[in-house]
Amino acid sequence: MSEAMEAEFDTVAEWTATVATALGAEYHVPAGCRGSGSPAALDWLVEHMGLRSGDALLDCGAGVGGPAAYAARSRSVRPVLVEPETGACHAARRLFDHPVLCGSGSALPVADAVFDAAWSLGVLCTMPDQLALLAEQRRVVRAGGPIGLLAFVAHREVPGDVLPDNHFPTTGRLTDLIRDARLQVEHQVTTADLPAIPADWSERAQAVEDALAQRYGHTEAWQLAEQQSGEIGKLLEDGTLTGELFVLRAA
Numbered sequence: 001m002s003e004a005m006e007a008e009f010d011t012v013a014e015w016t017a018t019v020a021t022a023l024g025a026e027y028h029v030p031a032g033c034r035g036s037g038s039p040a041a042l043d044w045l046v047e048h049m050g051l052r053s054g055d056a057l058l059d060c061g062a063g064v065g066g067p068a069a070y071a072a073r074s075r076s077v078r079p080v081l082v083e084p085e086t087g088a089c090h091a092a093r094r095l096f097d098h099p100v101l102c103g104s105g106s107a108l109p110v111a112d113a114v115f116d117a118a119w120s121l122g123v124l125c126t127m128p129d130q131l132a133l134l135a136e137q138r139r140v141v142r143a144g145g146p147i148g149l150l151a152f153v154a155h156r157e158v159p160g161d162v163l164p165d166n167h168f169p170t171t172g173r174l175t176d177l178i179r180d181a182r183l184q185v186e187h188q189v190t191t192a193d194l195p196a197i198p199a200d201w202s203e204r205a206q207a208v209e210d211a212l213a214q215r216y217g218h219t220e221a222w223q224l225a226e227q228q229s230g231e232i233g234k235l236l237e238d239g240t241l242t243g244e245l246f247v248l249r250a251a
């Protein structure tokens with residue numbers, strides 16, 4: 001993993017739990033959604049995956065754990081988090097009361113068919129072994145169970161010097177990956193077509209950002225993480241990338 005990714009997904013992830021804890025419990029979920037951070041996207045997934053109370057949900061590349069906690073609150077699912085960065089694992093344990101396994105999505109440390117559902121949100125483009133991410137989720141979900149995916153898809157070439165360690169698939173490449181993992185698309189939506197983020201959620205997320213900047217703004221890790229997330233924001237704004245949500249099932 002590059003220095004910038006390490007900064008964002010490890011160091012700043014751990015700091016996020018520190019500032020969110022100081023701000024209060026109502027800040028934890030918005031603080032903990034790092035990448036997928038929109039209630040509308042999570043509501044869409046929860047609904048279209050058909051998640052039900054008591055379902056065991058694997059969150060693969062869970063980061064600080066906000067999306068899993070959101071699903072636990074909105075549908076009473078039972079999440080288990082898998083995340084390779086120890087700073088994010090610690091942060092998720094501090095903010096939320098769900099099991100966290102430190103490991104990679106390309107070799108999940110869990111047995112076959114033990115989950116009712118799985119998702120990976122904003123993870124695919126951060127790792128080279130994308131087929132393994134999808135195939136592993138297929139392996140650990142019971143037959144017929146849904147797999148949610150948020151992927152940032154490239155519609156034109158991303159210049160080589162911008163985010164060189166990200167791997168944004170084209171639409172064609174993503175279609176091939178889904179087919180090669182022996183999955184099929186049941187539902188799809190572009191995140192830009194979903195309802196806007198509610199004002200109170202945005203205010204809380206901003207308060208967390210402000211507190212992070214105030215406390216850690218002078219550090220190289222914070223600056224690298226900001227630069228990386230800012231570049232992705234620019235590519236989404238100019239249409240180079242779109243956020244695509246999918247519900248997949250075994251073909």
Ligand SMILES: C[S@@+](CC[C@H](N)C(=O)[O-])C[C@H]1O[C@@H](n2cnc3c(N)ncnc32)[C@H](O)[C@@H]1O
Pocket residue numbers: 009032033034035036037060061062063064065066067082083084085088103104105106120121122123126127
């Ligand atoms: C943009 S963040 C998204 C975090 C979280 N899913 C969310 O939506 O808030 C991408 C996450 O993918 C994780 N990641 C990177 N490589 C991974 C791998 N090989 N397996 C699983 N997760 C990985 C990173 O550590 C990071 O936490």
